[in-house]
Amino acid sequence: MKRIFLLFFSVILFSSCSDKKGTAAVQxxxxxxxxxxxxxxxxxxxxxxxxxxxxxxxxxxxxxxxxxxxxxxxxxxxxxxxxxxxxxxxxxxxxxxxxxxxxxxxxxxxxxxxxxxxxxxxxxxxxxxxxxxxxxxxxxxxxxxxxxxxxxxxxxxxxxxxxxxxxxxxxxxxxxxxxxxxxxxxxTDISRRYEELAKNARATQPRPSVLANEMYGGQWYLPGGKTQLAKFIADAGGSYILSDNPDARAVPLTFEEVFVRGKDAEFWLNAGNHPSLTSLLNISPNYAKFGAFRNGRVYTIAGREKEKANDYFESGVLRADLVLRDYIKILHPELLPGVPLVYMKQLH
Missing domain, CATH: 3.40.50.1980 (Nitrogenase molybdenum iron protein domain)
Incomplete structure (x- = not known):
């Protein structure tokens, strides 16, 4: 009886091992x-x-x-x-x-x-x-x-x-x-550089407040708190005005809603691809009410353009390290002395 039991157990064990080998999951x-x-x-x-x-x-x-x-x-x-x-x-x-x-x-x-x-x-x-x-x-x-x-x-x-x-x-x-x-x-190289930059910037105080994007068709599409831009700002040592929002998409808001949150923001990022502050003001004279506008701390993503082409939407899709470096250079220039902006451009 004992021999029969051991034989039965061996068959079950062998079958189990064979099944696992035959159906091994591909990583x-x-x-x-x-x-x-x-x-x-x-x-x-x-x-x-x-x-x-x-x-x-x-x-x-x-x-x-x-x-x-x-x-x-x-x-x-x-x-x-x-x-x-x-x-x-x-x-x-x-x-x-x-x-x-x-x-x-x-x-x-x-x-x-x-x-x-x-x-x-x-x-x-x-x-x-x-x-x-x-x-x-x-x-x-x-x-x-x-x-x-x-x-x-x-x-x-x-x-x-x-x-x-x-x-x-x-x-x-x-x-x-x-x-x-x-x-x-x-x-590996891009992620290493990104993490090194982010580690230094996240530890830097104070964290300046940041407004982003602009009006379009009567709405201000402000990036949600879980969007890529929100993460870039946080990793660059900034305090985004909509960081407490749970959305991973753009949130349509009225000018008044954005003004309440962002009127005193120290920096205004990703303000379209306008060539000057005057051009931006032509879209909406109310932009002049923002502190970042009055202080000339408005930045667009027009640093690398050729006619209709914008490299922010091409190599910038891959080069997260360079995009982050730009944001750090804007928010904490003391961390990157002598380093030029790549994709971003300050409006004058």
């Missing part, structure tokens, strides 16, 4: 709550929001890609792989000199605008993949591209509210474009 690499991937022997399993992809290793690394959003260009150029970009939408919004030169030479073509993409051109050029932010009203376009054998990958980096998680999207491009070691190195 999930989490970029953010919205983006993650799993790397198997034969496939890259990518999860982006509600979208799932099973990408065969046989087609990787991608050799020809197209971008429907200029905000994704910074990741590719940082990897030095801009030659893989064979098409872009809204080329007038591209800041990168290298990509602009490719557009001029014809190596990178114009595939339309975010109002109407040139689907026939995209299909005829047969890119390995098209990268874009997901827009529900273009579902028919996406379906047509997929039906013609083109992978459409949605990467909604603009939804990320943690600056370093947005930076980490470069890791996915590294996996897909055959530059994983370089992508990991870039992320």
């Amino acid at each position: 999930e690499f989490r970029i953010s709550q919205n983006l993650s991937y799993q790397d198997t022997n034969n496939e890259l399993l990518l999860k982006s929001g509600n979208h799932r992809y099973r990408i065969s290793k046989d087609v990787l690394p991608y050799k020809k890609i197209m971008l429907m959003n200029s905000s994704l260009v910074g990741y590719i150029t940082a990897l030095g792989l801009q030659q893989k970009i064979t098409g872009v939408a809204n080329p007038e919004y591209i800041y990168s000199d290298a990509v602009r030169q490719q557009i001029l030479s014809g190596a990178t073509v114009d595939i339309g605008t975010d109002q109407k993409y040139d689907v026939e051109k995209i299909i005829s050029m047969k890119p390995d993949a098209v990268f874009t932010n997901y827009m529900a009203n273009f579902e028919a376009t996406y379906r047509l591209l997929r039906d013609n054998g083109i992978e459409v990958i949605f990467l909604d980096e603009y939804l990320e509210q943690n600056p370093l998680e947005k930076t980490a999207y470069i890791k996915v491009f590294g996996k897909l474009l055959g530059a994983e070691p370089k992508a990991d190195s870039i992320y």
